[in-house]
Amino acid sequence: MVDIEERRTKRKGTTFLLVVAAIAFLLAAFTRLLGIDGTRHMVATTALTPYFTAAGVLLGAVALLARRWAVGTVTLLVAAVLVAAVAPRAFPDPRPVAVGREVTVMSLNLLVGTAEAEAVVAAVRERRVDVLALQELSPAMVRDLDRAGLAEVLPYRHFLDEPGGSGSGIASRYPVSPRALAAPSTLRQAGALVDLPGEDLELVSVHPLPPVVDEGPEHWQRDLAGLPKRVLGGPVRVLAGDFNATLDHVGLRRLLTSGYVDAADQVGAGLDPTWPSGALWPPPVTIDHVLVDDRCPVEGFTVLDVPGTDHRAIVTRFVLPAR
Incomplete structure (x- = not known):
């Protein structure tokens, strides 16, 4: 009799734990599926979608093995x-x-100008980067990059460097003209027209305010909404940088429906994490992206570790269509 009662108690305990875990999973899942960015905690949860997707599969299998069918x-x-x-x-x-001119774009968040400048320039040289988008670009970082030889490789630039984490910039192998492509934003997001031989390219160094700040995600949502859509018939447009968003956030998904493709997703690297670099907590997520005009076939995408910053650099190659 005692054994029967013990088994019933254990069964009830198992059922309770499985139900609680399932409810937690379902809440997170429907936050993602319904596109509810909501509070900063909900935004952070959505960023972990690949993790709780795997957890949901495991939880469902365990529940079935335990004969908790529902x-x-x-x-x-x-x-x-x-x-x-x-x-x-x-x-x-x-x-x-792909038929046309191949272009290589690299993006990196410099962590308030603490990234190792020599490593940045070495990556630019090694990958034969044509256009470099930088976030959290400080005046001191500009000096470090110049000492490391960035101007020798990418002599043209449009830098909006500032102390702290609000600066950004674009460096290029080809002439650039500043363009106000993004709406006014909390952090500076440099935009430029790159005068490539035979073709023009518009690029924004993207860096919306992180959604997990105490004030909530409203500024982040506004900054994402202010990023330019692709203009049909206009110059090829690329958005590259630290979006503070994954492909599961509704703001980024809306951009993709406006005429862009995510370069990493196109080549099967869409789950490669970019932040935090070299750490297991918080769980690494993919918040740095290169969104390419959907007229441009993507040829390659690489994630690189750079000393001194908690972000990984992202490098993509795509082809400007021949006209």
């Missing part, structure tokens, strides 16, 4: 929907045969 079935069904949204990022998309 819990297991509901959890696995919702997890399957998330898998369908997340898993394709790990596989390359079909792309047209």
Whole structure:
């Protein structure tokens, strides 16, 4: 009799734990699926979508093995929907045969100007970067980059450097003209027209305010909404930088529906984390992106570690279509 009671107690305890875990998973899942950015805590939860998707699959399987059929079935069904949204990022998309001029763009958040300038310039040289987008660009960092030889490789620039983390800039192998492409934002987001031989390219160094600040995500939402859409028939446009958003955030997904593709997603690297570099906590997420005009086939994407910053550099190659 005692054994039966003990088994019933254990069964109830197992059921309770599985139900609580399932509720937590479902709340996170529906926050993502319904596109609710909400509070800063909800935004942070959405950034972890790949993690709780995997947790949902595991939880559903455990519940079924424990014969908690309702819990297991509901959890696995919702997890399957998330898998369908997340898993394709790990596989390359079909792309047209590239005909035109190949361009290499690199982006890096410099962590308030503490990144190792020599490593940045070495990466630019090694990857034969044509255009470099920088975030958190300070006056001291500009001096360090120049001492490291950046101007020798990328002699043209439009820098909006400031002390702290609000500065940004664009350096280029080809002449640049400043352009006010993004709406006024909390942090500075440099925009420029790059005069490539035979073709023009508009680029924004993207850096919306992080959504997890105490004030909440309103500034982040506004900054994302102020990024320029692709203009049909206009110059090829690229948004490169620290979006403080993953492909699961509704603000970034809206941009992608306006005529851009995520370069990493196109080549199957969409789950490669970019922040924090070299750390396991908080869980690494993919918040740095290069959004490329969907007229441009993406040829490659690489994530690089750079000493001195908590972000990883991202480098993409794409082809400007021949006209």
